Amino acid sequence: MEIINESNIVKTIKIDEFSLPESVDFTCGFCSRLVNYYLDWNEYNGRVMFTTSRCSGCGGMSKFYLVEFMENSDDYYEGILYISPGSNRRKPIKGIESYPEFNKGLVRAYNSTINVFNLGEWTATSILCRRLLEGITKSILPETEQYRPLARQLEILPNKVDLDKPILTLAHAIRIGGNLGAHFDLEKEPNYETSKYMVDLLEYLIEYLFILPHRIKELNEHIENLKNEKIDSNP
Template sequence: MRPSSVSIGNKTSKGGTNTHGQFRPKSVNTFCPFCSSKVTFSLVNSNPTPMPTIWPAQSTCPECEESVNFIVYYTKQDGNSSVADISMFPAPSHLIAPVELPEKLPAALSSAVRDAEAAYRAGLYSPAVTCAGRALEGLLKHILREKDTSLYKLIDIFCESEEATKPIKKLSHTMREGRNVAAHFDENIIPDQKSAEIMIELLHYLVSYLFLFSEKAEKLSTKLR
């Protein structure tokens, strides 16, 4: 599904000035969500009222002349505001939304995943593939507690371990428990909107795991041959 907006990171910005206590980038360099050209968007303030944590801006693609909106997010340190992130609206159709990472994931692993995403967003596809493989190796080493093992061997060890089946087993049992709550009357438990949302999300994960992942892997394998 195409996201309505996408984070393009704070490293895409170029130049800028300090206005109302904020550093406002002069421009950002990224892909146009309409024509897919990698261009420099000159940013113009789109809200005359200063807001302490964000700066809404807009621009026009120099190639296709479509209007694109941006939001610059700020973080405060020692009384100064610095650019924490930049979002673009709408998201380019070819971009992939950043994955939600667990808080307990080590910083080095989170960085490895984000590096792969950042390389992809920047159009650096060969480095993106390399970084994705590096992230996979790091994730498997973390799960299996293996250090001096090749990625090929790590995959074999992982597939033979309980760690490979534990997430899908937990997901399936969670859905079973949710189904039981809804299917059997209990005056103390009434499924609400949030419960239904979680069940649908789990169902999506299950479908992806059982069918889509294998299909995508086969397509990639065919392309690489």
């Protein structure tokens, strides 16, 4: 089950004292297509409203629930909308925008990659993964090295940041996958599996380069504070 945000509700309808979602754009939990659901509410037990609607793509029947009704500014009651099964939509790494090294441009590129992946555009996803990888390397390398091809930038990267061989292997895998998307080839065109693994690899790289160093620093500071507190408490 997954909550549906207000931004996905296309149209509402007023019935008695209720304001109810009638049209919803959401990703199908069966086929992962972005489709529009028409909601005809017909069951209410005093606490929960329930209805079903079929995906126009695969025909899968999704269940919709309205719960926790509260009165809005127009004196109508609105509820929180849930869908089952959930869409399994990929969500960005929580709090990634709070890391200053992962600048606003990288955040926008990362969010665009996730959005395109959730739309099922696999070729576009692979291209955006490669573009984000280029942005990451350029944010780390000096300007004198940023003009080089991505493959060369990845070779230089360990001179600027401590990278183990598995991390470099990840980066090169993203680069190669992005090349598949950029150069049309029916036999090698990226699909869901390729795009999913590319986004997975990209997020591992982001966590390693931007998130993990901060978490290690915070942990070390916490340990040092504990040590100092222990020293101060001793007579």
